[in-house]
Amino acid sequence: MIEFDIPPFLIYFLGAALILLLGKGKVRKIFLVALAVFGFVCVAQIQPHTGWVFPIFSGIELTFLHADRLSLIMGYIFALAGGGAIIYAISTVKESGQYVCGLLYMGSALGAVFAGDFFTLYIFWEIMAFSSLGLIWYEGSKRARDSGMRYILFHLFGGCALLAGIIIHYTNTGDIAVQSIEPGIGYFLLLIGIGVNAAFIPFHTWLPDSYPKATIAGTIFLSIFTTKTGIYMLARTFSGMEAVAYMGGAMCLYGVIFAILQNDVRKLLSYHIVSQLGYMVAGVGMAGVGMGVMGLDAAAMGTMVEKLALDGAIAHLFNNLLFKTTLFMCMGAVIYRTGKNNLTDMGGLARKMPITMITCVIAALSISGIVGFNGYISKGMVIHAAELKEMHILAFALTLGSVGTLISFIKLTYFAFFAKNEHIEAKEAPLFMLVPMCITAFLCMAIGLYPKLLYWILPFRDAAFHYHAFALGHTLGTVELVLMTVFLFFMLGYFAPHEKITYDIDYLYRKAGRGFIWFCENPLARFAIGLEKVVLRIADSFVTFGKNPIRGIRMVVDTIGVALLKPFVFVYNLVIHPVYRHYERDLEEVKMRPAEEPLERMSIGTGVLLVLLFFALYLIAMLIHGWLA
């Protein structure tokens, strides 16, 4: 058997370069299918090892292929789901540029996963951000352009935080290997940088803002790579942080609450990405410190519960990519065939798109954690780990998250496929869309019914095999939860879709952004103009001084003289001169009067007052005299 020991990113980067030469016909289709299959085969046969190491400066080596059990499982699912997205795109994508963006995005995500050092990781991290931006902008509308700008601003912010964290970490330790970080400012910045990609609250807003506005195929690609790379890096560098675990609980509830309120199907699914990421983040937070660094070598590290937590996080990442990709593919097919994005405009599609409906229902059951589907296995692992670690609030939040997920997916499938709508026109999705949807839906069921398929490839398979997914209490509890939720959903009829906009935190960001732009355009611009004038005057003075220094010196002396005396002239003009003028006028007036004019009489009281005043003045004078003596 031929072994390809090459970093997977090279395959997809090369594919992106070649696709420009293949036109738009059958050759391109065959090439894309071959690339999807070949890429997956290449990733599947990589063995755990480190290779492709390039020294760049003394002590710094860039590692492009670091494969252990953790990076390998990420590679498998990225190659599988990405391959599905490539095949799916054949039906909808005409422009070669969009394929270039998709393949660069996929390649860079695999590059980040197999990166052995932080600098290599950063390079791929940024390529990911810009290539995925293309998938949003290719949609072509103004709202896509605006949303793309917000998307890239968020990712540039995250990238800057990541780079600053890496530099500080390197300065402190002299090591750039991907590993756990010591607490400090670098630690905090790295957490922000990774947290932006992992959609930590409140950095999550770029996700539901941009994903629904990308092209149909672009949304599939977007839903696979960026956030999952964030979770992977979180597992590598921040495993075992309790605050991260609780952040997972918050994400789980927050995402699902907003998902329930959505009408746009892709926005609903986007909020569910945030919610499902919550399970993964919680699992990573409950794992042992440094577990993600060592992968297979850490078999002796951490307790069984901590291993189960990390396994649960990675298993949920794997499963989530299967069911979430299926859901985005199904909804993409619905939008492609009907041209409608909102649940209020859909309905009646079950008979017109039966295969799409079946795959969508399978994926909805999987994400809702129904027994016999893959979501049940991985969610159960994370919640069970939380219970064993006695983090009861977290376990409760994650369980409630399951209820919310079920509510929103009953809503999605019911109103998209089963609700009455006699006017809708559609036909079944094209073959290239159906094939990947069916494969991923089949895998959802296969793993759900036979979870050992997944346990074999998890980082700590010993812990995974100790977990009993179908224990009576857990299975029965899940069935009861589902029955009660479904019953209340239909009995109360409270969660029907509506055409309203729900404000998220990005409302505040946009307000703050507008405020910042106003500040730049008004006070800051005026200050800049004023400063420019001052600087120009100073420059003029220097030029004048240089032309004739003697004249210049005299000008300086005169300017100082004028500046010093100007206040006195001002005071003179304002006070002394008016008072002088008053007395002058008064004197003139008095002189004009006749000397024999009648005296003005005073009252006796005024006279007495004057006498008393003089007497008082006399007493004060005597007193001061005596005091001084």
Add this chain to the structure above:
Amino acid sequence: MDKKVLKGLLIMIACAVLVVSVVFVFVLHSEHSELLEGFLYGAIGVGLFMIMAKILSLIQKEGKQDD
């Protein structure tokens, strides 16, 4: 059977199930009380999301969902 009667009957059954679950989980604390927790989680979850949806509806804006 009339639809309203059926609905009323179903609601009564659900209420009875919930009461039994509450008694087992919070009052009796028996070994098997965890076997009935699923009903309670389902009811609490639906109630919580209804309340949250109601609260968030206060800051919702009329119009098509867009930007």
